[in-house]
Amino acid sequence: MIKKVKIKKSRIILLFIILIGLVSRLMSFIIGPVLLSNLNSNIFPDEASFLVYAKYLLIGETPPIPISYHGSIIISSLIALFYSVFGVQVIVGRLISVIFGTLTIGVVYYFSRELFNNEKVAILSALFISISAVLRFWDIRALSDGPLTFFFVLSMFLFFKGLKSEKIKFFILAGISSVIAFLVKYPGFLVLIIMSIYFLIIILKRDIRTKKRKIFVNFSITIITFSVSIIFLLLSQFAIKYQPFLQIGAYIQGLVFQNTNFLYYILYLLSLNTVYGILMIIFLSFIIIYSIIKLNYGILLLLIWSIVVFIFFSLYGPSELYRYLLPAFPALYMLISYFFITTISPNLKIFRTHNNWFKKSIVLLLIMSLISFISLEITFGEYIIVKRSNTYKGVYNCSNWLFSNAYPESNIMAPSNALSQLEFYTSSNYNYYTLSSADSWSDIVMDLRNNHINYVIISVLQYPETQNLPICTLLPLHLTPIYNSTDGDFITYIYNTTGI
Numbered sequence: 295m296i297k298k299v300k301i302k303k304s305r306i307i308l309l310f311i312i313l314i315g316l317v318s319r320l321m322s323f324i325i326g327p328v329l330l331s332n333l334n335s336n337i338f339p340d341e342a343s344f345l346v347y348a349k350y351l352l353i354g355e356t357p358p359i360p361i362s363y364h365g366s367i368i369i370s371s372l373i374a375l376f377y378s379v380f381g382v383q384v385i386v387g388r389l390i391s392v393i394f395g396t397l398t399i400g401v402v403y404y405f406s407r408e409l410f411n412n413e414k415v416a417i418l419s420a421l422f423i424s425i426s427a428v429l430r431f432w433d434i435r436a437l438s439d440g441p442l443t444f445f446f447v448l449s450m451f452l453f454f455k456g457l458k459s460e461k462i463k464f465f466i467l468a469g470i471s472s473v474i475a476f477l478v479k480y481p482g483f484l485v486l487i488i489m490s491i492y493f494l495i496i497i498l499k500r501d502i503r504t505k506k507r508k509i510f511v512n513f514s515i516t517i518i519t520f521s522v523s524i525i526f527l528l529l530s531q532f533a534i535k536y537q538p539f540l541q542i543g544a545y546i547q548g549l550v551f552q553n554t555n556f557l558y559y560i561l562y563l564l565s566l567n568t569v570y571g572i573l574m575i576i577f578l579s580f581i582i583i584y585s586i587i588k589l590n591y592g593i594l595l596l597l598i599w600s601i602v603v604f605i606f607f608s609l610y611g612p613s614e615l616y617r618y619l620l621p622a623f624p625a626l627y628m629l630i631s632y633f634f635i636t637t638i639s640p641n642l643k644i645f646r647t648h649n650n651w652f653k654k655s656i657v658l659l660l661i662m663s664l665i666s667f668i669s670l671e672i673t674f675g676e677y678i679i680v681k682r683s684n685t686y687k688g689v690y691n692c693s694n695w696l697f698s699n700a701y702p703e704s705n706i707m708a709p710s711n712a713l714s715q716l717e718f719y720t721s722s723n724y725n726y727y728t729l730s731s732a733d734s735w736s737d738i739v740m741d742l743r744n745n746h747i748n749y750v751i752i753s754v755l756q757y758p759e760t761q762n763l764p765i766c767t768l769l770p771l772h773l774t775p776i777y778n779s780t781d782g783d784f785i786t787y788i789y790n791t792t793g794i
Contacts, residue, residue: 304413308403308420315424316396322434336686337384341436342714345387348373349718352382359713359726366438368477373436387436394441395433398624399423401444405451406628408458409592414635415628422627425671432617438479439620445475446621449485454595456512457496465512469519476524481606481621486520488602489513492595559608562616570674577667578626585629593632599625634664685756686715688786691779692751693719695788700724704748707791709757716751729760735768742791753786 337345344366350357352374369390376386402423407416423429433440449471456464468489475482493513564571585593603622610618641657644650689712696706696716702723708716710728717726729750730741742750750769754761773794775787 304417307417311420311424312396312399315399318425319392319395319430319433322430337715338435338686339711339715342718344370344436345384346714346718348377349382352377359717366478368474369438369441388434391433391435391437391440394444395429398444398447401447401451402624405447406631408455410632412635414639415631418631418635419628422631423624425668426623427671427674428623432620439617442475442479442482443620443624445471445478445482446485447624449475450599453489453516460508462512462515465516466519469516472520473523484602484606488599491598559616559619581629581633584633596625596629685781687781688753688756688779688784689715690719692786692788695777696720700749705746706749707747708751709760711757711759712751729763730765731763733764738765738768739794742794748792750789750791751786753784756784756786
């Protein structure tokens with residue numbers, strides 16, 4: 295006799311949402327190649343650094359260009375492992391991010407359910423992660439931000455699960471997951487800061503003082519697990535030379551010596567679209583105020599989580615990229631889900647009555663807001679993906695030109711952020727140098743001659759960090775480009791400097 299296996303409706307819904315997340319990421323994954331007829335032509339500079347880093351990790355050699363800052367002990371090793379099976383291809387690195395991005399959906403569901411003991415909040419949180427414009431955009435890139443977000447959420451989930459169940463195994467697993475998050479990318483250590491702040495707050499609550507010693511011992515296990523692992527890593531020259539300690543050093547230097555724009559992320563949101571930016575700022579402000587009013591243990595953890603990540607990267611001056619905030623988005627989406635469910639769900643029964651038109655209008659407005667938010671996440675996400683899939687085609691075309699026209703071992707000077715792209719595209723066929731920083735034409739010529747530079751690549755708009763370099767202004771005055779490639783507003787030029 296065959297027993298019937300009962301599957302909860304919520305599990306079926308979760309599987310469907312995960313499938314939506316996977317399909318949407320795979321669809322976004324192929325939008326660029328469909329538009330450009332080539333997967334390689336829309337690789338971001340940091341992506342190329344990860345791909346090149348993994349290639350040299352596979353063959354056991356040191357990369358010929360300085361890209362160790364963008365490596366990741368965990369993700370680069372995974373990419374290298376996949377390289378050994380499937381070959382050195384862009385799709386290999388990107389699929390790893392797609393996998394972790396999809397797994398994040400399930401973890402957020404179980405975490406939300408644990409936080410609020412509410413199936414509807416958990417389902418909506420998972421749906422938001424599934425269709426999120428920001429997460430989908432970065433979950434299809436060969437970068438460490440997507441995997442970092444997964445281990446960030448997993449660490450917080452295990453920590454909270456441990457606090458509720460008082461089982462040591464969850465604290466041990468939280469420590470292990472935190473170490474992995476740190477090795478994926480250095481902001482992973484923020485998990486310990488968030489945990490510690492939250493722990494210190496709840497340990498002072500009267501209702502748990504009788505269990506204070508046990509909770510303290512259990513949490514100490516998480517700290518010890520993380521600390522012991524880091525100590526062993528500090529004894530490793532490989533870890534110190536590459537990730538994550540190299541990035542921590544760069545962060546400290548930026549924090550101390552570089553200018554910081556604390557409002558960068560707010561201004562960036564407004565720069566995307568003023569109306570959209572204003573509406574999102576008002577909406578998120580309302581969510582935070584509502585969360586503070588309805589404050590409980592779950593909301594407290596999510597608020598601390600969001601604030602710590604935001605402050606940490608708002609203080610970082612040299613390169614404030616919005617993808618750095620990726621680990622905070624699951625916390626924000628869970629807060630948004632809690633807001634919509636707790637304001638809409640209890641009031642749906644009001645539509646059975648024939649009065650209370652004011653309350654009905656408010657509930658309808660909330661429902662419309664939820665539908666609009668979901669629609670915006672889907673449509674705006676695809677808009678970003680389509681728009682950004684056309685960038686960096688110029689350097690790709692220039693690489694093809696070099697591959698067809700330049701002799702092997704030619705010396706090429708290019709923007710620092712383009713070196714990893716060129717290295718990946720040309721399969722290490724040439725020697726690369728960063729653009730000269732000399733102030734005068736004579737000194738620039740001296741640099742070109744001393745390094746025996748055959749070609750110089752310039753794309754000021756594509757690589758804005760080079761716009762103040764005199765070579766970008768002076769070289770076009772003295773030489774005519776032998777090749778150029780246009781990609782929207784961006785034009786990339788190649789100059790032959792062999793006979794200069």
